Amino acid sequence: MKGLEGLRDDLGAAMAGADSALAAADRLCRACVDLLEVDGASVSFMHQGTTRGTFGSSGELSRRLDEFQFTFGEGPCLDAVAQGSPVLVADLGDPVEQRWPAFRGAVLDEGVSAVFALPVAVASSRIGALDLFRNQSGPLTERSLRGGRLAADLAALPLLDLMSSDVDWDAAARGDDGWEQLASLERVEVYQATGMIIAATDVAAPEALVRLRAHAFAQEMTASELSWAIVERRIPLARAEWLGRPGAPAGPS
Amino acid sequence: MTGTREAEVSQAFVTLASSLVNGYDVVDLLDELTADCARLLDVSSAGLLLADGRGVLHVMAASSEQTRQLEVFQLQRADGPCLDCYHDGAQVAVADLDAELERWPQFVPAARAVGFRSVHALPMRLRDNVLGALGLFGTTVGALNDEDLALGQALADVASVALVQDKAAGDSTVVNEQLQTALTSRVVLEQAKGVLAQLGGLDMTHAFAVLRGYARDNGVRLTDVAQAVVDRSLPARRLLQHAAERHTSRA
Numbered sequence: 105m106k107g108l109e110g111l112r113d114d115l116g117a118a119m120a121g122a123d124s125a126l127a128a129a130d131r132l133c134r135a136c137v138d139l140l141e142v143d144g145a146s147v148s149f150m151h152q153g154t155t156r157g158t159f160g161s162s163g164e165l166s167r168r169l170d171e172f173q174f175t176f177g178e179g180p181c182l183d184a185v186a187q188g189s190p191v192l193v194a195d196l197g198d199p200v201e202q203r204w205p206a207f208r209g210a211v212l213d214e215g216v217s218a219v220f221a222l223p224v225a226v227a228s229s230r231i232g233a234l235d236l237f238r239n240q241s242g243p244l245t246e247r248s249l250r251g252g253r254l255a256a257d258l259a260a261l262p263l264l265d266l267m268s269s270d271v272d273w274d275a276a277a278r279g280d281d282g283w284e285q286l287a288s289l290e291r292v293e294v295y296q297a298t299g300m301i302i303a304a305t306d307v308a309a310p311e312a313l314v315r316l317r318a319h320a321f322a323q324e325m326t327a328s329e330l331s332w333a334i335v336e337r338r339i340p341l342a343r344a345e346w347l348g349r350p351g352a353p354a355g356p357s
Numbered sequence: 358m359t360g361t362r363e364a365e366v367s368q369a370f371v372t373l374a375s376s377l378v379n380g381y382d383v384v385d386l387l388d389e390l391t392a393d394c395a396r397l398l399d400v401s402s403a404g405l406l407l408a409d410g411r412g413v414l415h416v417m418a419a420s421s422e423q424t425r426q427l428e429v430f431q432l433q434r435a436d437g438p439c440l441d442c443y444h445d446g447a448q449v450a451v452a453d454l455d456a457e458l459e460r461w462p463q464f465v466p467a468a469r470a471v472g473f474r475s476v477h478a479l480p481m482r483l484r485d486n487v488l489g490a491l492g493l494f495g496t497t498v499g500a501l502n503d504e505d506l507a508l509g510q511a512l513a514d515v516a517s518v519a520l521v522q523d524k525a526a527g528d529s530t531v532v533n534e535q536l537q538t539a540l541t542s543r544v545v546l547e548q549a550k551g552v553l554a555q556l557g558g559l560d561m562t563h564a565f566a567v568l569r570g571y572a573r574d575n576g577v578r579l580t581d582v583a584q585a586v587v588d589r590s591l592p593a594r595r596l597l598q599h600a601a602e603r604h605t606s607r608a
Contacts (some may be wrong), residue, residue: 108412173418176435188541189534210533226539227544227548227571228541228544228545228548250412253401254499264603267497290415291414291429292425292429292547295544295547295548295551296547296550296551296561297551298384298548299547299548299549299550299551299553299554299555299587300551300554300555301551302548302551302552302554302555302587302589303551303552303553303554303555303556303593304555306509308588308589309548335554335561341555
């Protein structure tokens with residue numbers, strides 16, 4: 105069995121070459137099934153309380169299971185997003201498990217006995233969850249849990265793409281190693297520049313990161329390069345057209 | 358040990374220890390730790406790397422922006438004494454960086470370029486877990502004396518305990534959760550610095566000072582203030598105003 109490093113490589117490679125955000129999310133979910141000793145996987149998306157739904161899945165059944173949560177308005181995935189930490193249900197059939205009565209019944213009927221929901225975050229905001237389903241009850245192994253966390257991190261990338269669906273993403277932009285892209289978004293200067301965009305445009309952090317990433321892509325820069333330019337004020341944000349909202353609050357009055 | 362230094366050392370431990378008892382802010386605590394090391398030990402700056410639940414290291418705190426960049430550099434190139442320290446779970450002492458060019462072909466020139474001549478890396482440990490590494494950077498050649506090394510390790514140990522203090526901290530999942538929370542706090546803090554920098558025309562160091570000043574004067578956790586600024590539920594202007602008033606009243 106592969107170690108964590110091998111898992112990381114395989115998960116990253118799984119998304120490579122997908123020609124849309126949806127396809128990338130589906131591929132990631134299928135890789136979870138192949139690599140993490142689970143029978144199904146799905147990614148759900150929740151943004152600013154308005155958009156919500158199942159985004160990617162390893163197959164029809166997983167998609168249906170994921171959608172139960174939105175139908176019934178309850179489920180481990182919604183809880184994982186709300187509390188920002190994994191919700192691990194090793195045995196849904198356990199009679200003491202009463203947290204999600206409607207969801208639980210529907211999922212058990214489909215022959216699934218364990219659900220593991222891991223939050224997905226973009227720019228520190230929780231915007232979705234990766235759900236892993238297993239027919240057999242019992243806890244995830246330490247390795248599968250870590251692998252699941254890696255996959256939940258990677259799931260942020262297609263979600264970011266989805267949020268900026270007006271941007272015409274070149275397939276090449278995500279054809280490479282997903283980890284490299286992710287690492288480039290996890291830099292201190294990117295967080296700082298995201299904050300500066302929040303102040304300049306009055307949008308939430310995930311939206312600010314989407315705009316930063318879209319502009320970096322359009323300018324053929326990495327997110328880190330553009331962020332340095334913003335932090336060092338070589339690219340001023342006041343009246344920057346690419347931010348989409350000119351005339352937003354400028355300096356202190 | 359001189360009288361003043363002794364008093365400062367005691368104070369540093371009192372502060373760290375009280376964080377175990379009272380509610381505390383992890384980001385604030387670790388920032389304090391690197392500042393303490395830079396002030397109390399014979400080094401010019403300190404930086405702290407922390408591993409997340411997946412074993413991926415992140416820069417958690419640094420006493421100077423230069424040190425932060427150097428820690429980032431180590432992570433990017435997977436080359437440097439702090440990484441070795443984390444992976445081996447043991448101290449790494451480099452009295453003269455120039456002698457170790459072969460061992461860290463990328464790190465040594467980068468460290469020299471920003472003026473560092475010596476590095477000591479101390480593991481952040483909790484029982485069998487290695488949580489991260491504390492890097493101590495000096496601008497002169499020479500090994501830290503035993504007293505400084507012991508003091509640095511003691512500060513790191515107390516901070517490690519504080520970092521994962523919890524009834525169930527023996528459970529590795531809980532430890533991971535707490536580290537994850539700490540790392541998320543760092544992200545929010547950097548974003549909040551960005552908001553203040555943009556709105557007030559400040560550099561990041563001053564933006565941080567504004568944030569921290571507001572948190573301390575109002576008795577709220579640094580992370581909570583940062584989160585409120587990023588959520589825009591607390592107007593950043595109020596923090597800038599507070600800093601201006603603070604400045605005026607002291608002038």
